[in-house]
Amino acid sequence: MQDLIQKLEAYKQEITNFSGTGEQAAEAFRIQWLGTKGRVKEVMGEMKHVPVEQKKEAGQLLNEFKLFTEARYAQLKEAAAAGAGAGGHAVPDLTLPGDAIPLGSRHPISLMRHKIISIFQRLGFAVAEGPEIEDDWHNFTALNMPEHHPARDMQDTFYVDAGENAAVDWLLRTHTSNTQIREMEKGKLPIRVICPGRVYRNETISARSHCFFHQVEGLYIDENVSFADLKQTLYFFVREMYGKDVRVRFRPSYFPFTEPSAEMDVSCFICGGKGCNICKKTGWVEILGCGMVHPNVLQNCGIDPEKYTGFAFGMGVERPAMLKYGINDIRLFSENDVRFLKQFTAAT
Numbered sequence: 001m002q003d004l005i006q007k008l009e010a011y012k013q014e015i016t017n018f019s020g021t022g023e024q025a026a027e028a029f030r031i032q033w034l035g036t037k038g039r040v041k042e043v044m045g046e047m048k049h050v051p052v053e054q055k056k057e058a059g060q061l062l063n064e065f066k067l068f069t070e071a072r073y074a075q076l077k078e079a080a081a082a083g084a085g086a087g088g089h090a091v092p093d094l095t096l097p098g099d100a101i102p103l104g105s106r107h108p109i110s111l112m113r114h115k116i117i118s119i120f121q122r123l124g125f126a127v128a129e130g131p132e133i134e135d136d137w138h139n140f141t142a143l144n145m146p147e148h149h150p151a152r153d154m155q156d157t158f159y160v161d162a163g164e165n166a167a168v169d170w171l172l173r174t175h176t177s178n179t180q181i182r183e184m185e186k187g188k189l190p191i192r193v194i195c196p197g198r199v200y201r202n203e204t205i206s207a208r209s210h211c212f213f214h215q216v217e218g219l220y221i222d223e224n225v226s227f228a229d230l231k232q233t234l235y236f237f238v239r240e241m242y243g244k245d246v247r248v249r250f251r252p253s254y255f256p257f258t259e260p261s262a263e264m265d266v267s268c269f270i271c272g273g274k275g276c277n278i279c280k281k282t283g284w285v286e287i288l289g290c291g292m293v294h295p296n297v298l299q300n301c302g303i304d305p306e307k308y309t310g311f312a313f314g315m316g317v318e319r320p321a322m323l324k325y326g327i328n329d330i331r332l333f334s335e336n337d338v339r340f341l342k343q344f345t346a347a348t
């Protein structure tokens, strides 16, 4: 046993003093010490001569010696890889190419949102953003939604518990119209804004609908703004967005905040109007709602409806993105699965 201890000490000394550098020296070290005929194997073989009562202690010593040798080998290899020169200093190879920085990709909702916004920016619309947690006035009351309007129903709106002493009802905005109300309240006219953002509705989540989604809304208020201005603005949008061959139709509709109100359809850009699953065989796809801003809404924001008129419109972002990119489940947008996200590039 004493012999073994002395031998291991001598070997350790030898290992510590090993002075070779570079890959070849490291390999020679490995063969000499850790190879199948190396010295570690050799001393391990001496276990069989150790008396039974000392085997435990000898085992520990040998194990420790093996780890010591492996650590020294790892050290030599690392130094060799770093190109340790004669002086022992690492000499980096400055001619090697640098590590590539991984690039992310843009989210499909961002891409579609940008595509929509940029068309209106070219017409002189500015982008305005507003809060997602909103009070009852900016989300409903100012927009001419009477207290018992169905859209205020608990089923459609997420209310925020702001405590018993809250002076007003707080909620997650159900549309980005709150932002236009805030712009109007600033009292600076004319107004020409586009309002993108996330909105919330208390709906069951499925492949087709989610409890949050994205909208882009627009508002134009000035003297003498007419329905003809609304139509020409939206015609321009449709041409830029879906191409010059797409046909457009307006259907009368109803929104509390616009009068008159309409919904706009485009001839199906999937089947060209022949009839398919996307247009439900009608040849038309609804893309947005619009109308002339209701005089009550102007008045609620301190704008004289006798002097000013305006138009507004609103559209969802998810559906056009799903059609453009062939996405069949709305939930994919918010699951953040990298395999999904990395498929989209900045090229629209």
Ligand code: 2U9
Pocket (backbone or CB within 6 Å): 175, 177, 180, 181, 214, 215, 217, 218, 219, 255, 257, 258, 288, 289, 290, 291, 293, 294, 297, 312, 313, 314, 315, 316, 317
């Ligand atoms: C103000 C006055 C009027 C915005 C409008 C629509 C019609 C509309 C929907 C389209 C699909 C929402 O995402 S969607 O579910 N929107 O149909 N939105 S007019 O009208 C306004 C906005 C602000 C001050």
